Amino acid sequence: MRRPTGGPVKVTVDGIPLDLPAGTSGIDAVFAAGRDVPYFCAHSYLSPVGACRMCLVEAGTPRKGKDGELEKDENGEVKIFYFPKPMASCTMQATEGMHIKTAATSEVVAKSQAGMMEFTLINHPLDCPTCDKGGACELQDRAFEYGYGASRFGFDRRHADKHYPLSDFVILDQERCIHCKRCVRYFEEVPGQEVLDFIERGGHTFIDTQEGGLPTGFSGNITDICPVGALLDNVARFRGRNWEYDHTPTTCTLCPVGCAITVDARNGRLERIVGRENRDVNEMWICDAGRFGHSFASEGRLTRPLIREDGKLREADWDEAMAAMNRGLAGVHPSHLGLFVAADSTLEEGVALERLAAQLGTGNVDHWPRYAAQLTAPTATLTDVAQADAVVVIGADLGEEAPVVELRILEALRGGILPTEFDHGTAIADLRLTERPARTPEKLAVIGRESGLWRHAGIRAASNGHNAVARLLRPDTDELRAALALLEGAKQPVVILGADVLGSGTEALAAQVSELASRTGAKVLAIPAGANSAGLAALGLLPRDGAAGYAGLGDAPAAFLSRLDPVGQGLGLPRGFTVVHDTHLTETAKRADVVLPAVTNYEKRGTTVNLEGRFLALEQAALEAGEGADLIRTLTALAGALGVRPGVRGLKSAQAALHERLGVRVDGLPERGALNLNVTRAAAPAGVPYTPQLWKPRMRPVTREGETWVERTRQLVEEKWALPMYVPQPVQPGGDD
Amino acid sequence: MANSDKAALYRQWVELLGWLEQEAAVRGLSTEKVADFPDYIYRMERPYDLPTTVMSVSVGRGGQALLVAAVSPRHVDLGGVSLRLMGGSKHWHLHAGEGGLLEGKRPFTRERLGALLDGALQGRSTLAV
Ligand code: SF4
Ligand code: SF4
Ligand code: FES
Numbered sequence: 078m079r080r081p082t083g084g085p086v087k088v089t090v091d092g093i094p095l096d097l098p099a100g101t102s103g104i105d106a107v108f109a110a111g112r113d114v115p116y117f118c119a120h121s122y123l124s125p126v127g128a129c130r131m132c133l134v135e136a137g138t139p140r141k142g143k144d145g146e147l148e149k150d151e152n153g154e155v156k157i158f159y160f161p162k163p164m165a166s167c168t169m170q171a172t173e174g175m176h177i178k179t180a181a182t183s184e185v186v187a188k189s190q191a192g193m194m195e196f197t198l199i200n201h202p203l204d205c206p207t208c209d210k211g212g213a214c215e216l217q218d219r220a221f222e223y224g225y226g227a228s229r230f231g232f233d234r235r236h237a238d239k240h241y242p243l244s245d246f247v248i249l250d251q252e253r254c255i256h257c258k259r260c261v262r263y264f265e266e267v268p269g270q271e272v273l274d275f276i277e278r279g280g281h282t283f284i285d286t287q288e289g290g291l292p293t294g295f296s297g298n299i300t301d302i303c304p305v306g307a308l309l310d311n312v313a314r315f316r317g318r319n320w321e322y323d324h325t326p327t328t329c330t331l332c333p334v335g336c337a338i339t340v341d342a343r344n345g346r347l348e349r350i351v352g353r354e355n356r357d358v359n360e361m362w363i364c365d366a367g368r369f370g371h372s373f374a375s376e377g378r379l380t381r382p383l384i385r386e387d388g389k390l391r392e393a394d395w396d397e398a399m400a401a402m403n404r405g406l407a408g409v410h411p412s413h414l415g416l417f418v419a420a421d422s423t424l425e426e427g428v429a430l431e432r433l434a435a436q437l438g439t440g441n442v443d444h445w446p447r448y449a450a451q452l453t454a455p456t457a458t459l460t461d462v463a464q465a466d467a468v469v470v471i472g473a474d475l476g477e478e479a480p481v482v483e484l485r486i487l488e489a490l491r492g493g494i495l496p497t498e499f500d501h502g503t504a505i506a507d508l509r510l511t512e513r514p515a516r517t518p519e520k521l522a523v524i525g526r527e528s529g530l531w532r533h534a535g536i537r538a539a540s541n542g543h544n545a546v547a548r549l550l551r552p553d554t555d556e557l558r559a560a561l562a563l564l565e566g567a568k569q570p571v572v573i574l575g576a577d578v579l580g581s582g583t584e585a586l587a588a589q590v591s592e593l594a595s596r597t598g599a600k601v602l603a604i605p606a607g608a609n610s611a612g613l614a615a616l617g618l619l620p621r622d623g624a625a626g627y628a629g630l631g632d633a634p635a636a637f638l639s640r641l642d643p644v645g646q647g648l649g650l651p652r653g654f655t656v657v658h659d660t661h662l663t664e665t666a667k668r669a670d671v672v673l674p675a676v677t678n679y680e681k682r683g684t685t686v687n688l689e690g691r692f693l694a695l696e697q698a699a700l701e702a703g704e705g706a707d708l709i710r711t712l713t714a715l716a717g718a719l720g721v722r723p724g725v726r727g728l729k730s731a732q733a734a735l736h737e738r739l740g741v742r743v744d745g746l747p748e749r750g751a752l753n754l755n756v757t758r759a760a761a762p763a764g765v766p767y768t769p770q771l772w773k774p775r776m777r778p779v780t781r782e783g784e785t786w787v788e789r790t791r792q793l794v795e796e797k798w799a800l801p802m803y804v805p806q807p808v809q810p811g812g813d814d
Numbered sequence: 815m816a817n818s819d820k821a822a823l824y825r826q827w828v829e830l831l832g833w834l835e836q837e838a839a840v841r842g843l844s845t846e847k848v849a850d851f852p853d854y855i856y857r858m859e860r861p862y863d864l865p866t867t868v869m870s871v872s873v874g875r876g877g878q879a880l881l882v883a884a885v886s887p888r889h890v891d892l893g894g895v896s897l898r899l900m901g902g903s904k905h906w907h908l909h910a911g912e913g914g915l916l917e918g919k920r921p922f923t924r925e926r927l928g929a930l931l932d933g934a935l936q937g938r939s940t941l942a943v
Contacts, residue, residue: 237898239848241877289876
């Protein structure tokens with residue numbers, strides 16, 4: 078646990094004595110005591126501002142008399158001088174000897190909180206039954222817990238614009254906003270974009286943007302942090318109520334960061350993804366692709382095997398597919414079979430593939446995308462990045478390669494303050510985080526092409542990737558000299574390498590990176606090409622014995638491809654019998670001899686290794702996958718068709734094999750995953766160039782036809798404002814209940 | 815508010831909605847319903863006697879509201895019609911009069927609405943984008 082340094086202070090909450098790290102906020106003192114205080118505007122990873130006044134407590138401190146001794150009361154006890162008014166506990170520091178009273182012990186606090194609750198609800202629209210946040214709303218919960226449960230307010234409420242799309246992904250309801258400012262602070266403090274703000278003042282205040290919309294990148298996080306239903310996920314709009322979803326905590330595998338996410342499914346469909354906290358990886362933030370790019374998991378899925386008959390693919394069952402594979406592979410020597418898988422396959426799937434390849438005696442195994450270089454410099458973790466005093470990014474477009482790394486870099490630029498951790502979790506209000514934080518762009522150098530990070534960097538050097546590291550070692554421009562000096566002068570420097578460097582990596586690259594690391598003391602974060610390239614490289618799933626690998630696919634006499642689309646990629650088909658295992662009917666699948674339905678990574682149990690070498694668990698969400706199977710089961714079928722009994726037949730045996738192979742136990746990984754920097758990652762020439770692309774075409778949200786939520790008043794005028802359902806009825810005697 | 819005033823208020827609101835729709839169209843602006851009365855949506859079997867279900871509408875351009883017009887729900891104390899220029903910090907409060915909506919003592923006419931919309935457009939066009 079990371080705790081701030083500084084001696085403990087003694088604080089008493091509702092009579093409970095506590096020793097807390099210096100600098101603890103009042104609200105965290107209350108939670109540390111196991112007591113509760115309602116709050117809206119405080120948020121663990123944002124600056125506390127005391128806007129909502131919901132977290133009021135009574136607080137007091139001892140006072141020293143003229144003699145320098147603490148003043149005592151008539152009983153000789155240290156006297157506590159209470160502040161004259163209730164204090165916002167989120168912006169108040171708990172100081173030595175402070176006493177805090179919550180609603181549990183103070184009438185004043187209970188009344189203040191109920192009063193604040195009443196204020197906050199005064200202008201709130203009556204939308205709960207149609208509000209997507211309903212059931213998971215902080216305002217509802219706090220009103221239920223701390224409010225009076227009755228309204229004395231007889232006047233009209235605030236009217237403003239509703240269901241107003243700020244972008245394709247985020248929808249705003251200005252009436253529901255309680256002016257907590259979390260979203261505004263988020264944009265300013267986390268991605269460093271000033272795109273959202275309050276407009277007007279007083280009761281008329283509303284949220285809007287002058288930019289004509291929100292930039293795609295990290296905008297979706299505001300839908301997680303808005304305590305009410307003002308900012309909502311437009312992709313998941315009106316799909317289900319919060320309590321109706323099956324929530325599956327798992328790991329995002331769209332890029333190698335491996336953010337913690339929760340997948341919300343309902344009736345077998347993936348309806349929503351929300352961010353989940355992992356302090357060591359993504360803290361609480363995820364990127365827009367990871368959040369909104371999930372439509373493919375429930376749209377246009379392959380649900381049954383297909384086999385080619387008379388030149389056409391027809392639906393079949395797994396037995397028929399196995400028979401077809403048996404016939405098609407009859408003339409092929411097993412050692413000539415190429416086995417190629419997507420680089421986001423799990424470790425378990427990888428080890429099953431490795432075992433089967435060994436049994437078949439084929440060296441033509443590969444995963445894609447991956448890079449050729451094998452680096453030996455010490456690896457930086459994401460926390461190292463956040464706390465670095467110098468960051469040099471070379472040849473990376475983080476927005477396409479590993480978006481959350483960008484947020485961790487920006488965190489370093491605003492001081493690398495990681496909120497304290499308590500037994501009750503991450504600090505609710507860390508007083509070291511400040512609004513409109515000072516940033517230090519001079520700590521960041523970006524070498525390469527222009528990218529989203531470019532404008533945050535104090536040093537910018539245009540360069541093409543392939544010799545960027547070599548040039549940095551022997552700088553020939555002022556910018557490169559400045560970047561090298563930055564690294565050399567820093568205590569905890571980090572170098573981040575992206576696709577432009579790694580993709581064109583020559584053999585010399587590893588040596589250059591090592592030289593740079595040892596010369597400057599920098600740790601190196603090389604962003605792998607695929608979400609689990611690091612894990613699959615650790616398993617050595619690379620072409621051996623002179624085999625050509627994925628790049629030489631066209632020459633393979635027969636091939637099995639799992640979730641790869643070489644035809645769509647312009648690589649062509651293997652010349653012989655082809656089996657494709659995929660979630661969708663890709664261009665390659667359309668030309669394959671046998672197509673086997675796959676499952677997405679949202680539906681897998683298994684393990685992935687992220688860019689820093691952290692083993693993270695995938696859990697299975699309840700999605701409708703028809704007869705889709707993961708790679709382990711599919712390889713078992715392939716082995717069956719070849720008359721081989723596979724060594725790995727299920728998750729358990731895969732995990733046992735992994736333990737044997739890597740010396741790592743992957744069953745029962747801790748919440749935050751397990752960092753393992755000792756696993757060696759094998760490398761081999763890659764052959765196929767790779768341009769990172771975060772949003773794959775399939776991930777674009779589907780606009781559902783005929784779903785418009787905006788009704789034109791014209792229709793109402795033309796229909797003479799007739800009520801659609803109004804039938805005059807006599808009032809029921811006895812009232813209506 | 816007396817019941818007869820209420821009836822007048824909602825009659826005049828419906829008239830205003832018609833003006834809004836037409837005056838907006840003349841200026842190439844869109845009109846959208848923003849919200850229905852909660853008291854209509856959640857009324858269950860309780861009787862409902864207002865001439866419209868529409869509580870608020872927006873007049874906008876390019877998807878962004880320029881002006882929001884709203885009327886108070888029927889159970890509200892001191893009810894009236896409100897017009898607000900979004901982002902302009904301008905707010906007009908209208909109440910029911912014998913011959914039509916009143917802005918204080920001044921009759922709120924269709925011409926007056928047109929002038930407000932023209933002003934809104936002018937303000938919009940002078941905004942730095
Ligand atoms: S939109 Fe939500 S997060 Fe933003 S200020 Fe309003 S209530 Fe807070
Ligand atoms: S940064 Fe990467 S792992 Fe995180 S949500 Fe985005 S795509 Fe997923
Ligand atoms: S004032 Fe909002 S949480 Fe303290």
